[in-house]
Amino acid sequence: MIKNLIKKELILYFRNLNNVFLPLIFFFLIISIFPLVLGPDKLLFDNIIPGVIWITAILTTLLSSNNFFRDDYNNGVIEMYLTSSTGVELILFLRIIACWLFTCLPIILFMPLVSLLFDISFEDSFVILITLLMGTPILISIGIFGSALTLGLARNNILTPIIVIPFYIPVLIFSASAIDSVSLGLPYDMQLFILMALLFLILPIMPYLLKYTLELSINN
């Protein structure tokens, strides 16, 4: 069953490759807006580029998880999920992973190019990449939780981010702290371990939480 589920998710994403490329294009578009707004000051960008990358990653995850359940809700698939006897949690878990694979992983894979464009040192870009690798699954799953909370509403384009962003803050603080530490030459493993702890705490809980939230959102 797991095999079929994975296959179905992959087919869904590969049939519409826009889903894969649009977040990536969006990411690069936002990144390239920053030099336009702030001016091409090399010194300034050396300081702020990790923050810029993180903010852009947040925007991308917010937009890609915003209407995560919308189509399934309109189709009635969510009701099928909830009434089915097989494990809904597993389906939800796989869907979170698939969403991350096709929206965040491309961005992370293109991080070396971003480091090249902004001339980030190897160690800095390595830490940025690691924090993104551990942080974006958390961000995606929290964003999906937000989209489940607002599922009963007709239009929620800006409401979901308002609810979700305060929950992003712990991840952001530890990522920013790790990147700060590495640029100052301090040890940064503590922050990375905390990020990892958050990741392995949130990922297993999230499917159960999502199922409960969907039940609340659907029961009218």
Place this chain on the structure above:
Amino acid sequence: MNISKIANLKFFYTKTRKISSFLSAFTLILFCIGIYWGLFIAPTDYLQGNSYRIMYVHVPAAWLSMQTYMIMAATGFIALVWKIKIMEIASIQCAPIGAFFTIIALVTGMVWGKPTWGTYWVWDARLTSELILLFLYIGIMVLYSAYSDKRQAIKITSLLAIIGLINIPIIHYSVEWWNTLHQGPTVTKFEKPSAHITMLLPLLYMFFVFNMYFLSILIKRMRFGIYMREKNNKWMEELKND
């Protein structure tokens, strides 16, 4: 449907009418005493002069802003698990009160910050976490108002409040860790003046007064919430005609 639940709301609504107005008047008197105590009787601080006196409003408001969130989450939990109507109303009515306390804490902090720090706002641990708390309250209120089915809305916001409760210590401590990298000037400054008993007593008294204020406002708001939910029901019509 269930007669005991409706009776419960009706019982609360009719019984608290007098208590509510009595509590408000009582709180006002207590508040005036506390303000007089804090502003005139408590000794002047040798370091900050008279400007420290704003802490008699600022610190209780900040405490209450956290406490209200915990009460909102706790009542929300009770409402979700045992489906008690009055707890649903209590939970959602906590949100505007908590936001109000948060705004008071932020504004009085800004007023205090100008003479003491020389600036209204610093992006420091406490201030940022308090601002995030305000956004949590606002998110809950916005989500509540977005749903047209209010019973469903309360379930959703209760869940959000409970999840946010896990978020609060994380925000609090992680922001402190984040700040230890730079500097942490705020917190210790309070400890020196508040250590002395003549200054501490009015502060604790004001905390008590703010709790009374919270209680009286919560009862008023819950009455309002019950009215809004039950205004088309028979017993409310009868009460209105009386």
